[in-house]
Amino acid sequence: MDMKIIKSEKRLCTCCMEEHEVKTVLVNDQAAFKNVKVDYDAFYLYCDAAGELYMDEQQIQENDVRLKDAYRRAEGFLTSAEISGIRTKYGISQSDLCILLGWGGKTITRYESHQVQDKAHDTILKKIDLDPEWFLSLLHDAKDNLPAESYQRYLDTATALYEKDWDSYLRKAIEANYAKYQGNQLLHGNTGLSLDKAVDVIRYFAASVKVTSLYKVKLMKLMWYADALSYKNRGFAITGLIYQALPMGAVPVGHNSIIDLKDVPCEEIDMGETNAYHFSLKNTSEFPALSDADKSILDIVIDKLGKMTKSEIITFMHKELAYTETAPRDAISFKYVEKSLQI
Incomplete structure (x- = not known):
């Protein structure tokens, strides 16, 4: 029988009733429980004088649990x-x-x-x-x-x-929406989808004192400009989000779920007949998903567009080649950014 010695200590051996070194050993045992044969590891005491294994009361209880846990695993039950x-x-x-x-x-x-x-x-x-x-x-x-x-x-x-x-469910749902665009790098901006970066981009805009009245429509445009400028300057976007040409400009696919992600500082405001979504973040300087180069891109966007009103940024976006050359509700290709970008 294969035994692994765990420890050895001098004590009264209740097998031979003599005091000597008694080993605690680990043995791979086999037994049947509810007509199911299982293998399990069991702890025993070993008496060298008698050459026998035996158990104390604690080991009896623990080995019983190990046997039953082996049965549970065999039957697919929780241990x-x-x-x-x-x-x-x-x-x-x-x-x-x-x-x-x-x-x-x-x-x-x-x-x-x-x-x-x-x-x-x-x-x-x-x-x-x-x-x-x-x-x-x-x-x-x-x-x-x-x-x-x-x-x-x-x-x-x-x-x-x-x-x-x-939050995990939302992320999976958003990623599922993006599955059909897989492989089209001109829509992704040559970068894989990073919801961590998307969240931190929103937080960065929301934390800036240079960005005024940051509501959902304006935020969506700032996000597109951040990815577009990154693509133009570095050859790849920041977030990997895909943007559609909707009536008020570029909007990320899955935008309603994106603003519900954990750590997005979004406040829903009752405006009477409708609700507005306001973004504001105070007392933070931590944006772990963003590199210094990412932040530099965002700072340029903030300086150029941060003070614009909702109407002004919509009008500004409507003049972009990327918007005018994209059919309504189609995904916007970043190829247009290479030719023209207003910032």
């Missing part, structure tokens, strides 16, 4: 550690998670120790792990059964996880 990890993710206690799920108060404790969950409970645990929105729904329903302090702590943690997942 005890993975169940514990779900609780850690949300910062919730064993008993409070049972309250959320409507299970007996010791159910999670048993699943994290000696009992294997059934398929139905495993499916529920996997869903709650992957879906913070569902956790928030369960938490709302269980609010009256939880201490106020615990409820608020779980709410804050799950909300943060949900917001993080929402």
Whole structure:
């Protein structure tokens, strides 16, 4: 039998009832659980005098968990550690998670120790792990059964996880919109899509005191000019965004989702019959996705266009060759920038 010695210490050997060096060893074991044969690593004590393996009480408990975790992996179930990890993710206690799920108060404790969950409970645990929105729904329903302090702590943690997942979903949705343009470098501006750069470009414009009344329409034009100027001066755009020729000028594909991305400083303002989107950022100088060369391009755009009103920048954009030569709603090719750009 192959054994890996983990440690050796002098102690009373309960196998031979003599005091001597007793080894703790790791052994690859095989056993059947619920008629499924599994291999798993087990810890034993080894008595040299008797040449036998034996277990103390703690090892019996730990090896039992290892056996059952091996079974869980074989059946595609969550392991005890993975169940514990779900609780850690949300910062919730064993008993409070049972309250959320409507299970007996010791159910999670048993699943994290000696009992294997059934398929139905495993499916529920996997869903709650992957879906913070569902956790928030369960938490709302269980609010009256939880201490106020615990409820608020779980709410804050799950909300943060949900917001993080929402940003990930938005990014994937935007990237999916761009898939059909893959390979057309004249539309991308010879650079791959970088939503991190797009977010920081918006933040950079929003933070500048030289940019006045930065609302959505004006922002979209500033972004196009930043990418266009970068393409003209360096041969590649900053963000990799693709712009369409809409009635009020160039607008990035997926613009409504882009302004909803995490860290975009967008405030929705009720204007009566419609809503306006205002962008403003104070007390920051950190734009990690942007290089100094990127910022230099943005500074030129700010100096040239930052004080323009919405109407002025629309009129200015409408005179661009890139706009006049592009059919309405078509994607704008950066090839026109090589011939003419007003800034």
